[in-house]
Amino acid sequence: MKQKNVIFLTQAAMIAALYVVLTLVFAPFSFQEIQVRLAEALTILPAFTPAAIPGLFVGCLIGNILGGAALPDILFGSLATLAAAFLTYVLRNRSPFLAPAPPVLVNALVVPFILRFGYGILLPIPLMMLTVGIGELISCGILGMALYFVLHRHRSTIFGDLAC
Structure with a gap:
């Protein structure tokens, strides 16, 4: 049981670190009304591991x-990511094409x-919903x-026992 906790924490920490690095390296594209936050590609990871x-x-x-x-961005943006990650996890056994739906919808709203x-x-809020979406x-x-399809091929090697 201890080993699973260590693996869970290690995966969560690695995902957090990757998200931070991608957000900061691509900061000019990560903020404002027209944004493509490349770190958001990682939001499919709850389909593979709850540590995400x-x-x-x-x-x-x-x-x-x-x-x-x-x-407000620090608080509510992070909570939106938490909600989207949880919803992606809930949908993990459905079609893989549903994995990106929660982060797209939650963030657009x-x-x-x-x-x-x-x-x-x-x-206008509807215009920003469109651009963020x-x-x-x-x-x-x-x-x-x-990323999903690359990881799907190697899921047991990458995620080990914590793979969903």
Whole structure:
């Protein structure tokens, strides 16, 4: 049982670290009303391991803090990632094409309000839902699904006993 806990914590920490690095390295594309946060491709990982749920949450939280995000973004953006990760985990036994749906939908609904109230961006909320949704489709729907199919081939090697 101890070994599973160590593996779980190690996977969560690695996912968090990857999320932070991808967010910061690609910071010019990771924030504002038109964004393609490449780290969001990792949001398909709860389909493989439950360790991705806290890993993505902590990674988003740290990435937002280090990226200089506004407090509403740090709090509500990270909580949106947590909710999306949990929903992806819940859908893990369904079609793999559903894996990117929770992060795309949750972020398209939540992030525009963060942009409005956290950053004072006055574009219409529906327009920001569209731009954030398109960015999420690119990150999660295209890059995330490419990652999904690569990882699916090697799931037991990469995720070991914690693979869903």
